[in-house]
Amino acid sequence: MTAGARGRALTAVAVAVPVLFLGYFFAYPVIAITVRGLAHGGAGLGGVWDVLSDRGLQRVAWFTVWQATLSTALTVAIGLPAAWVFARFSFPGKRLLSAITLVPFVLPTLVVATAFLGLVGPRGILGFDMTGTIWIILAAHVFYNLSIVIRGVGSFWARIDPRLAEASRTLGASTWRTFRSVELPLLRPIIASTAALVFLFSFTSFGVVVILGDLNHSTIEVEIWRQAMSFLRLDVASTLAVLQIVGVSALLFLYGRFERRTSVPFHHRLSAAPKPRGARQVAVVTAIVVGTFTLAIGPLVVLAVRSFANPRGGFGLENYRSLATLPEQSGAFVSAPLAIGNSLRFAVIAVVVASLIGLLAALAIQRSSRRVSGGFNLFVMLPLGTSAVTIGFGFLVALYWPIDLRGTVVLIPIAHALVGIPFVVRTINPTLASVRGDLRDAAATLGASPWRTFLTIDLRLVSRSLLVGAAFAFAISMGEFGATTFIVRPNSPTIPIAIFRFLGRPGAEPFGAALALSAVLMAVTAIVVAAIDATDRGQERRI
Amino acid sequence: MTSRLARLILALLVPLTLLTACGGESAPDEIVLLTHDSFALSDGTLDAFTEQTGITVTVQTAGDAGSMVNQAILTKDNPIADVIYGIDNTFLSRAVDEGLFVPHTAAAIRSVAEGLRVDGDPVTPIDFGDVCVNYDIEALAVAGIDAPSSLRDLTDPQYRGMVVVEDPAVSSPGLAFLMATIATFGEDGDYPWSQYWADLFANDVAVASDWSDAYLVQFTRAGGDRPIVVSYASSPPAEVLFGELDAAPTAAVADGCFRQVEYAGVVAGRPHTDAAAQLVDFLLSTPVQEDIPLNMFVYPANTEAALPEVFATYTVFPPAPITIDPDVIQANRERWINEWVAIARA
Numbered sequence: 001m002t003a004g005a006r007g008r009a010l011t012a013v014a015v016a017v018p019v020l021f022l023g024y025f026f027a028y029p030v031i032a033i034t035v036r037g038l039a040h041g042g043a044g045l046g047g048v049w050d051v052l053s054d055r056g057l058q059r060v061a062w063f064t065v066w067q068a069t070l071s072t073a074l075t076v077a078i079g080l081p082a083a084w085v086f087a088r089f090s091f092p093g094k095r096l097l098s099a100i101t102l103v104p105f106v107l108p109t110l111v112v113a114t115a116f117l118g119l120v121g122p123r124g125i126l127g128f129d130m131t132g133t134i135w136i137i138l139a140a141h142v143f144y145n146l147s148i149v150i151r152g153v154g155s156f157w158a159r160i161d162p163r164l165a166e167a168s169r170t171l172g173a174s175t176w177r178t179f180r181s182v183e184l185p186l187l188r189p190i191i192a193s194t195a196a197l198v199f200l201f202s203f204t205s206f207g208v209v210v211i212l213g214d215l216n217h218s219t220i221e222v223e224i225w226r227q228a229m230s231f232l233r234l235d236v237a238s239t240l241a242v243l244q245i246v247g248v249s250a251l252l253f254l255y256g257r258f259e260r261r262t263s264v265p266f267h268h269r270l271s272a273a274p275k276p277r278g279a280r281q282v283a284v285v286t287a288i289v290v291g292t293f294t295l296a297i298g299p300l301v302v303l304a305v306r307s308f309a310n311p312r313g314g315f316g317l318e319n320y321r322s323l324a325t326l327p328e329q330s331g332a333f334v335s336a337p338l339a340i341g342n343s344l345r346f347a348v349i350a351v352v353v354a355s356l357i358g359l360l361a362a363l364a365i366q367r368s369s370r371r372v373s374g375g376f377n378l379f380v381m382l383p384l385g386t387s388a389v390t391i392g393f394g395f396l397v398a399l400y401w402p403i404d405l406r407g408t409v410v411l412i413p414i415a416h417a418l419v420g421i422p423f424v425v426r427t428i429n430p431t432l433a434s435v436r437g438d439l440r441d442a443a444a445t446l447g448a449s450p451w452r453t454f455l456t457i458d459l460r461l462v463s464r465s466l467l468v469g470a471a472f473a474f475a476i477s478m479g480e481f482g483a484t485t486f487i488v489r490p491n492s493p494t495i496p497i498a499i500f501r502f503l504g505r506p507g508a509e510p511f512g513a514a515l516a517l518s519a520v521l522m523a524v525t526a527i528v529v530a531a532i533d534a535t536d537r538g539q540e541r542r543i
Numbered sequence: 544m545t546s547r548l549a550r551l552i553l554a555l556l557v558p559l560t561l562l563t564a565c566g567g568e569s570a571p572d573e574i575v576l577l578t579h580d581s582f583a584l585s586d587g588t589l590d591a592f593t594e595q596t597g598i599t600v601t602v603q604t605a606g607d608a609g610s611m612v613n614q615a616i617l618t619k620d621n622p623i624a625d626v627i628y629g630i631d632n633t634f635l636s637r638a639v640d641e642g643l644f645v646p647h648t649a650a651a652i653r654s655v656a657e658g659l660r661v662d663g664d665p666v667t668p669i670d671f672g673d674v675c676v677n678y679d680i681e682a683l684a685v686a687g688i689d690a691p692s693s694l695r696d697l698t699d700p701q702y703r704g705m706v707v708v709e710d711p712a713v714s715s716p717g718l719a720f721l722m723a724t725i726a727t728f729g730e731d732g733d734y735p736w737s738q739y740w741a742d743l744f745a746n747d748v749a750v751a752s753d754w755s756d757a758y759l760v761q762f763t764r765a766g767g768d769r770p771i772v773v774s775y776a777s778s779p780p781a782e783v784l785f786g787e788l789d790a791a792p793t794a795a796v797a798d799g800c801f802r803q804v805e806y807a808g809v810v811a812g813r814p815h816t817d818a819a820a821q822l823v824d825f826l827l828s829t830p831v832q833e834d835i836p837l838n839m840f841v842y843p844a845n846t847e848a849a850l851p852e853v854f855a856t857y858t859v860f861p862p863a864p865i866t867i868d869p870d871v872i873q874a875n876r877e878r879w880i881n882e883w884v885a886i887a888r889a
Binding site for chain 1: 575580581582583601602603604605606607609610612613614616617618621623634637710712713718750752753754755756758759760764765768774775778781782784785786840876877880884887888
C-alpha cells in the first residue's frame with residue numbers, strides 16, 4: 001500500500017466507525033421514535049403546524065434560546081479569568097481545585113437545588129433570595145457548566161507559548177491589550193468550542209428549570225417531558241423533539257461557520273506555570289481563584305457539611321452509617337458499594353467508547369473536505385442537543401434489530417458515551433486544528449506512514465486534550481440520570497439512581513443518606529478526575 | 544507502535560462485544576416484570592415464585608409511572624415484558640384502550656377491596672395509596688394554629704404561606720391532589736375548583752416540582768418553611784419507621800384524599816401469557832401483599848393480607864376516599880392541567 005492509500009484508509013476508518021456507531025445508537029433510534037411519535041397522534045403535518053403556532057410553546061422556545069444564550073455568556077465571562085489562572089500560574093491546591101471543578105457536573109439536580117436554596121434561598125446564608133427569579137436558573141447553569149470553560153480553555157491556553165505574551169508585554173502592551181491581540185485570537189476556537197457545549201447543556205436543561213424555576217419558565221426539554229409523560233401526547237412530544245434538534249442544528253451550523261474561520265496554527269509549548277509574582281499579581285490571582293470558587297464550590301461545601309448533619313441534630317457520621325443500615329429496613333434501598341461499583345464500571349466503558357469514537361471523529365473532521373467536516377462536526381454534537389426522553393424511548397422502539405438490546409445493561413454506558421463523545425471531539429478539535437501542517441509534512445518527508453505520523457505527531461499533541469475530554473466523559477457517565485432511568489435494572493443501579501430512590505422516601509434518614517451518597521459521588525468523581533489529570537503530568541513534551 | 548494500538552483497541556472492544564452477547568440472552572423459563580422505579584419487595588419475595596413454578600422473574604424498571612406506560616405503549620408490537628405492574632388509575636384507561644393487556648381474572652380477585660376491581664378484569668388491582676394533605680404537628684403547635692381538617696380550610700388566612708403542593712403537570716401526587724380538588728368542588732357551581740385554586744394561590748400556596756422537592760426540601764420537617772404539604776396517608780408511619788420514633792411527628796388529614804390504585808396486567812403479544820398470569824396471581828397472594836406496605840408504603844389490595852403494626856397505628860384511613868373513573872381522567876387530564884397552569888400563572 002502506498003502512503004497515500006494508507007492515509008485514505010486511515011481517514012476512511014476515522015469516518016466509518018463514528019458514523020456507524022452514531023448511526024446505529026443515535027440516528028436510527030431518534031428517527032424511529034420520531035416517526036412513531038408523529039404517527040401516533042394521527043394528525044400528521046397539521047399537528048406539526050398546531051405545535052408551531054401555539055403561543056405558549058412559542059414562548060417556551062424563545063425562553064429556551066435566550067436563557068441558554070445568557071447562561072453561556074455568563075459562564076464564559078466567569079470561566080475565562082479562572083482558565084487563565086489555571087493555565088498560567090501554579091498555586092497551592094491547584095490540582096485539587098481543578099479536579100473539584102468537575103464535581104458539580106455529576107450531582108443530581110435536587111441535591112444541588114437544596115444546596116442552592118441554602119445559599120440563595122429565602123433563608124440562604126448569602127443573605128439574598130434569588131428564588132422565583134431567572135437569576136437562580138442562570139446561576140445554576142453557570143455552576144454546572146463552569147468546569148467546561150475552565151478545564152477546556154485552560155488546558156488549551158497552557159499550550160500557548162507564554163513567551164508570546166511576554167514579548168508583547170516587553171514591547172509595552174498592557175496585560176489586557178496582550179490578551180486581546182495576542183492570546184484571544186489563538187484561544188478563539190477553543191472558547192467557541194466550549195461555549196457550544198455550555199450552550200447545548202443550558203438549551204436542554206431539565207432539572208434546574210423544573211426544580212429551581214417557577215411555572216412561568218419552561219424549556220423545550222421540559223415541555224417534551226410533560227407532553228410525553230403527563231399527557232401521553234407522543235405526537236406533540238415528537239414534534240417538539242424534532243423542533244429541538246432542528247433548532248440546535250441551525251444554531252450549531254451558524255456557529256460552525258463562525259468557528260472554522262478562526263483557527264490559527266501555532267507552536268505548542270508546555271512550560272511549568274510559575275507562581276504569581278509581585279503583590280499585584282498575587283492579589284489578582286487570589287481574587288479570581290476565591291471569586292470563582294465561591295460560586296463553583298460554595299454549594300458543594302454546603303452539601304458536604306450537611307451530609308454530616310445527623311438527622312436528629314448534631315454532627316457526625318449517622319448519614320453515612322444509614323447508607324449501610326437502611327437496606328435492612330426496606331428493599332427500596334440499594335447498597336451503596338453496589339451502586340458505586342456499577343457507576344464506576346459503566347463509566348470506564350463509557351470513557352473508553354467515547355474516547356475512541358471521539359478521537360476518530362475528530363480525526364475525520366480534520367481530514368475531510370470542509371463541507372463534509374462541517375456536517376460531521378454537527379452530527380457528532382447532536383446527542384447533546386437531544387432530549388434524554390427522545391434517546392431513551394428511541395432505544396426502546398429501535399434497538400431490537402438485528403439483536404434485541406433493549407433491557408440489556410450494555411445500553412447504559414453507550415447512552416453515556418453518546419453524551420461524552422461531543423466533549424471529546426470538542427476538546428480535541430481545536431488542538432488538532434492548531435497543529436501546524438509542516439510538522440506532518442516533515443514526518444512524511446522523513447518516511448513516516450500516515451499512521452505513524454498520526455501516532456507520533458497528532459496523537460501526542462492531543463493527548464492532553466483527550467484526557468480533558470475523557471475526564472468530562474467520565475463525569476457525564478457518573479452523573480447521568482435521564483436516559484439511565486429508561487434502561488437500568490433494579491439490581492444494577494448507578495449512584496444517581498440510588499440517590500433518587502433515597503429521595504423518594506419520607507423522613508430525615510433517607511434524605512440524610514441521599515446527602516451522604518451525594519458526598520460520596522463528589523469524592524469518587526474528584527479522586528478519579530485527579531487521577532486522570534495526574535497521568536498528564538508525565539506527558540509534557542515540546543513539539 | 545501500530546500493532547500495539549491495534550491490540551489496545553481490540554482489547555477494549557472484545558469485552559464490549561461479550562457484554563452485548565451476554566445481555567441479549569434470555570432463558571425460556573424466565574419472564575420479565577416491567578415496573579416503575581418505586582418498585583420494591585423484600586429480598587427473596589420473588590424467589591418464592593421461582594420455587595413454586597420454576598420460573599425466574601427478571602424485574603425491569605422503566606422510570607416513573609408515566610414513563611412506564613409510554614414505554615409499554617411504544618413497544619406493544621414488540622413487548623419487552625410479560626407482566627406490567629404499577630400502572631395506576633390515572634393512566635389505566637389509555638393503556639387498556641391501546642390493547643396492552645390480555646384480560647385475566649386473578650385467583651384471589653374476590654378478596655380484593657371494594658371499588659378497586661375494573662370491569663372485565665383487563666388488569667388486576669395489587670395495591671392502593673391515598674394522597675392526602677399532611678401537616679407537621681409540632682410546627683403548627685408552636686405557631687398556635689389548629690390543624691386543618693378539610694381542603695377548604697387551606698384557603699383560610701391563618702394558613703397563609705404555610706402550604707406546599709406539587710406541580711400536577713409533572714408530579715403524580717400533584718395530579719392526584721388536583722383531582723381531589725376537582726372532585727370535591729366540581730367544575731361548575733357556586734364555588735368551582737378553579738375558584739378554590741385562585742383562593743389557594745391568593746393564600747400564597749407554594750408549588751414544588753415534585754414530591755421530593757415538596758416533602759424533603761420545603762416541608763418544615765425537612766428544614767423548610769411550610770408546615771402543610773401534599774403527601775400520602777402512609778407518610779406518618781414512614782416517618783415513625785425511618786425516624787425510629789415512638790410517635791408520628793406528622794399527621795394526614797382524612798378529608799380530600801385521592802385514592803391511587805396500582806394494577807398489574809398480563810401483556811398481550813408475548814408467548815408466555817400463562818406464566819404471566821401466574822405471576823399476577825402471585826402478586827395478589829397474601830405473602831406478597833403483606834410484604835408490599837413496608838417496601839412501597841402503599842396498602843395491599845387483598846383484604847386478607849394483614850397490615851404491619853406501624854401502618855395500623857399511624858395511618859389515617861379516609862372514610863370517603865376520592866376516586867374518579869379512569870375514563871373520565873383520561874378524557875380530561877390534559878384540559879384540567881392546562882387550566883390549572885393558567886390559574887397558576889394568573
